[in-house]
Amino acid sequence: MNKAFTKESDGDEDDDAPAASPIPVGSKNYITTGGYARLRAELLQLIDEERPRVVEVVHWAALNGDRSENGDYLYGKKRLREIDRRIRFLTKRLEIAEVVDPGVHAGSDQVFFGATVTYVDDLGDERTITILGIDEVDTSQQQVSWISPVARALLKAREGDEVSLQTPAGPRQLEVLAVRYPLPSA
Structure with a gap:
């Protein structure tokens, strides 16, 4: 196609648009x-x-x-x-x-959306993360999106379970130590 018919950006339209985190097809x-x-x-x-x-x-x-x-x-x-x-x-x-109100799972030992999970990996590193929605995650607060690899590995696991997490360096084993939920919304 001739370059005369291509749109050139003037530098201030969508260059600095926030990149929306993609929602997996068929997911909510x-x-x-x-x-x-x-x-x-x-x-x-x-x-x-x-x-x-x-x-x-x-x-x-x-x-x-x-x-x-x-x-x-x-x-x-x-x-x-x-x-x-x-x-x-x-x-x-x-x-x-x-x-979703994660408080409906309060008292459960199984990992669902909204859970705060403490786990230890096979190197002995202990971490605590909270699994939240794509648009509300703050990584500086140890929050991860429910579509992240670590969250996907942990979802539906229970306290004491070991799960496998695929990383670029190879598979890692994670053991779920604790699962907490906020109190239900009124």
Whole structure:
């Protein structure tokens, strides 16, 4: 195809779009009640507070004349695109979200979505992780997505079970030491 008919990016459309974690085909977008509430609060904050504030700044900047060298106008328009992109992303993800209360498994020793699992690997390293939805994971808090390899290996295992985890360095054995759940939502 001739290069004249290919679209070139102007550098600010989708280059900095957040990469959405893919949901496996045929799977649901599981999310905890707390995760759903956080995403919904972020969406409402963007719609009700941040977007109107930025629109006001852009409107003010547009009234000042020359838009080509107006930093407030240029930055504001870019920020509006970012906000609108995030609003679309959050709206789509919340529409397809399957809210799960992990508290229904409180007292169980089997690993399901929402569990906090303590395990030890075959090298003696002990770790504690919480298995959450794709859109609510914070790896700095030892949270992993339910589609991650370690979560898939641990799901449905019970305390005392050993499971195999395939890693690039070869298979590893994990022993489940403890399984905890939050209290059920009211």
